[in-house]
Amino acid sequence: MSKLPHIGTSIFTVMSQLAHEHGAINLSQGFPNFPVDERLTTIVARLAQENIHQYAPMAGYPPLLEKIVQLTQDSYNRAVSPKTEVLVTAGATEGIFATVQALVRSGEEVVILDPSYDCYETPILLCGAKPVHISLNDDFTPNWENISRAVNSATRMLIINNPHNPTGKIWTATDFEFLEKLVASYPNLIILSDEVYEYITFEKKHISVHHRPKLWERSISVSSFGKSFHITGWKVGYLIAPEPLMQEIKKVHQFLVFSVNSVAQIAISDYLDIVNVNELGKFYQEKRDFFRALMQPCPLELLPCEGTYFQLASYEKISKENDLDFTRRLVTEFGVAAIPLSPFYHHKPDLKLIRFCFAKDEETLKEAAKRLQKL
Template sequence: MSKLPHISTSIFSIMSQLANEHNAINLSQGFPNFPVDSLLKERAAFWSKQEIHQYLPMAGYPPLLEKIAQLTKDSYQRIIDPNTNIIITAGATEGIFATIQALVMPNEEVIILDPSYDCYETPILLCNAIPKRINLNDDFTPNWELIGNTVNSKTRMIIINNPHNPTGTTWKEHDFIALEKLTESNPNLIILSDEVYEYITFENKHQSINQREKLKEKSIAISSFGKSFHITGWKIGYIVAAEDLMKEIKKVHQFLVFSVNSIAQYAINDYLDSAKIHELGWFYQQKRDFFRSLLKETKFELLPCEGSYFQIANYSKITNENDLEFAKKLVTQFGVATIPLSPFYADHKQTNCLRFCFAKEEETLVSATEKLLKL
């Protein structure tokens, strides 16, 4: 008997395996293929030779917690206590899992906005709670009327993702105002805000839950050093939350991993002294614009990309196949791996769209586009 009978191999694993089997260019999984900053690698190499290989405090390396508090103040003007409002996690996924396990009770409901990242639903089910999955509008903005009609006395949490994976959309001021009204009329409702791409936004600066006075005391913000510093394999992120919420999250975290990789924490602590994290959006905007200029020569229709390192493209002018079939054909016949959107929906909604990751070297993007021009 399975506790998760409907959970199978993730679409990311499927497409990456197909890419390997067919020697395809992998624009599916969201990881960069360019070098990590040499200074960060040097700091990791330095600390690996020091005697810092034992457990760190459960919540994280204290100097790193202090720097995260300063980063949060600099980025969002929110003043937090390093000792009570922050915890270092084994990647954003562990932070999301620990938060849901800590704060959601059996038979409570959690709202997920589809298309949604696939790590949200599982911890809800393992709590014996009820995921309520609501489709975003066709332009991938929140449908506040539908969300409001779904929230009830059993609704414990709403999960928001901004900037959004897989679509690259970002929340606007009116979305936060709508969320504030929702929480005012539903005082039991808390917010899990997945902001792992917070420093990867383009024309418009990221708006964080950390900036909302009416929301921050009932919110949990998830961040990722893996995304911000191109070190996804390090699996290190952090949570910012109000003290009463953080106390409960720490209870779960200590029995999941207790503490996170010491070398990574020491290295990142050093790196934050010189990291130009606020230039990250500009760095990725160059890649976005370059990739979009290439794709404009293909038959794909490009949707807006406001943040993250993903570009959504509609393929309706190429074929009427469903997105999973078309994505597999791209790998096997044309040598480019992408991600279809339907697996991000509970109802497997067909949008005729694929997600491309442009966090790649320019030559990789050029080579992929040359293959796509053959469609």
């Protein structure tokens, strides 16, 4: 008997396979198709010849832990301990899984804000807890009235994602004020803050749990070098959490993966000496603006994009199809793959919205936009 009977192949895998079968341009799955920084590949080539191919320490390569501490200090003016409050993970997904498994008990509840990434619910179900899905507002801002109504004494965790995938929305200071009041009202409540797109923001700057001292003792932040440095295949991320919570997370992490790829950790550690994360927002904003300009003649209506490398679009004026059927037809008839929005929701609403990834080279974006103009 399946422990996850309702879970099948993810929509990301489905759409990428469909794109491959039909030779379509893949703007569905969230990974870049342009080259990695040559400075990083040069570091990897050098390190491959060195004696660094055995297990790294369980919590992470010590110099990398120190670099993460410095990055957090520089980015958010927050001091954390490299020995007790930082953990290098096998991507953000492993970090999220280990956190939920370590901190959520059977019978407890975890609030998820929809639309949400599909890796949140599975670890909740596997530890016998109850996922409670609350929809964001129509403009994808948090509905604090509904969130407050959903949280109770049985709620162990609230998962937030900011900057938000799939909508590109960024939380405001007011949102964090509501969150702080909620945490103060429920002593058992902890926050899992998925911030993998933290350095990919545009006109509005990212506000992190690291900016909010009132949340530090009750929050676990999730970051991703894979997303930040467009090396998604490396699967290297990290968590920051207060020592009592981190101790429990490490117990799960050590038996889930034990430690993360040693070469990748050392390469990233060296790369952090020469890369400027503050340039990432500008880099992706140029891609966003380029893609939006290309799409102007297209009948799709583009929604605001404040961060991430995803662009939502409405096809409501074009078709009455549901989003699954529409995205399939996009692939088979127009040769472009996108992601439907409904799979990001528990109740699968028919919003006539789809998501494109614009983390692609200019030629790919030009050809995709050319094909989409035929809609």
